[in-house]
Amino acid sequence: MSATPSEALTASVDDGQDGGKKGQEGVGLKASTTSSWKAHRNMSANRAFSIRLRELREAPPYWSRADLARRLRAAAHPDDPIPHVPSLIGLIKQWEAGRHTPGRRYRPLLARALRVPEHELFGDASPTTGPEDGATRLSLTSLNGSPASRKLAREHGDVWVIREMLRSLTASDRQFGGEHVREYATGYLSDVITPRLHRCAKSKERRELAAVSVEFSLRVAAMHLDAGHDTMSHHLLGVALGLAQQINDRPLAAWVLSRWGEQALHEASLLPDRHRQLIDSAVACTTAAAAMVKDAPPMARSFILTKVALATSLTGDRTSTKRALGQVWTAYGQVGTLEEPAWVDAYEWGHLRHEEARCYANLGMAAEATQAAEDALRVRTEARPRAFSLGVAALGYAQAPGADIERACALGQDLIDAAAELRSRRLMLRVSEVLQALAPHRGRRDVEALRESATTVLGRGTG
Template identity: 25%
Template sequence: MVAIDVPIWSARLQVLRRARLWSRRELGKRLADAADEATRDRLPTLETLTWLIRLWEAGERRPDERYSELLCRAFGVDEAELFVGDAAGTTLWHYLTGIPLLSGMFTAEEEERTGRAIEAPQRADDGTISYFKAVLDAYTRTDLRPADVINVLRPVFEGIEEFHRDASSPVRRAFLLLAAENAELISRMHHEAGDPGGALVWSDEAIRDAREAADTLLEAYTLAQRGGLSDTADDPGQIVDLAVAARERVNLPPRMDALSRHHEAQGHALAGDRDMCRRRLEESAQSLAEPGDDTRYRFDCSIEAHNTLCVGCLVDLGYARSAIEILEQEPPKALSTYATAYAMARMAHAYADAHERERAVETARQALVLARQTGALRALHELARVQLHPRQARRKRILL
């Protein structure tokens, strides 16, 4: 067995925390929440708890009985699972690879089998593929911070890359397809995290893997998604070309067709072409209304997403009043997600362009709080585009 520089229990503490996307400070808060009132009053400050967690994960100090109990409560595991070395092999390969350890999702046998495949990719089989698909599904959630998703999925992608290079031929293509989906998801998270350069790099990887796998539907999907990685007027023609190219690759299922036409409409709006934008939005709505779509790829092409994009197109075309009509019929759902933060930022933009300044300021304030809470830097960039009255513009700068 490969040696590591910390005790197994310390490594397990670290991989459990990372899999839950908790910072050490967040874990410290959860320890306090897990304590009863009498115990909580005797706990040190949050800064001290964060420092203690760092020491535990470095193996420099072991939690005493009180902290051991709080850790087990916070993670939802028993003491044997957290501190006893029965699952040393599982802890080891998760610690070394950075692939998240999702406690309770897989059996000990599935963990052991995946660990053996990590050591020797030729052992990979359908079970290994199912394991990695389940991990991707676990992190395909809009309530997670985009930067956190990026950090947890990068090592997953690296593991999948090893398999599609070195696994035996029966499963190699399946891993290649999975790598393309993973890269595309990471690309979108870079986009939501306000990193357009990173988004394009990962989009290139997704398109490349889809083409290498010779899967035209997956290639069309990656092209359609790439069309949504630009929110500016820098090159609206490229957005249109990508959306059209996606539809030219293959006969798209309804939801994917709607996605393609969504993004083409956005390109036409940025170019100032009202008629083509309206036509594509109508076509995308028609595609969304078609039944029987079993597209397996992960993306949001809901009515709510469609309405948000319509609002964005109307704002870009200068029809703020029409955008507000849609917004007031379908206000953003009160969920703490990066998608809701962006929708609210668009709403603030529409109110500002319609010269409803007080509503713009209040909506921008709400969007700002939610964007900071969810790590939605794209929403912050949208807020920066909002033009207010000079005095209120100063207030907005203070907010930002």
């Protein structure tokens, strides 16, 4: 077996106020700028949104970035804390510069803060259009060879088109599971992306293409891991790590390395005879990844640190796990102070809280696990991420002193329903863990009903 990524890497390891006129609390819809939106339809999605956002913010009554940041905080749910005003100002600057668009967490908050319908703010076709539908249409048409698709590729370039495809496939994976798009995504990676990467000679363009190739490889690797194709997932992670090292992108390489560690944790749950060895490998991988992101933007650092905490929690070391979790939230409090890598857009507060719940569950801290998992469930609405949080919450309720078996069974049934749709081996493992935790309560009607419901899903496999 080839050297692990950790071995391979051993040799190589604003102020709170804006200038300008002070904002006032506007009343009603700031609609005076909507007539200019049509002029931006042919621009890239990021640029068009950035113009709309700034026009709305600066339309009478004028709001500074600090004003908008305060409105964002006011629009958030009390149980879903978002960064403080100075950090949010940094995010708003990035949005208005066209570097990023808000993720799923900030879209509704921004629409409420600006008092405009979400579909108008983000340029969706209709109020019922989902956040990713526009990207889906753009990226899928890029493959059909039509004049419109060729024009799109000429205007935006290969990297943009591939990134839009990645966003679409990610949205499909998160909502419906990777079973439906895994083969297509694998073919797109091998037949579309890889040949372009090999032909690309310009250093800047190749760097951008290599970076999006790494992101694409990791998404496809996760799909294969869900299907039980561990060897293929390993292969894709290895290719991704090599590319990230070639372009000397340390945060990107750290992301790959942390994912390698997470796969080791998954395999540890399947291979009892190698459990400790795989846990140690996961700790080594994630610790090396954390060392690579000491100076990285804060959300990237937060994400990597959750993997350190997760691997450490499986050693039973509460002190070190809590220390790592403390570092996660310290970094998260600084979000917005530096521009984040593109891959970070897929991860937000709910993901961090979910990973924290997993750590507590591994440490037997059931009350803390259920609270963190319930927090994650409030903001994780996509089917696949939500299903994993359902599993942690159900496990916590089953394990807690004075266990809430009724709540555990209700969440367990939601998990089983999701697993039946998503066809993920990892979700099926979560179902088995919940059933095992409920084993001392066999004989209860709700527990027996849950076990019967799980039988079909567990017997089906992932195909």
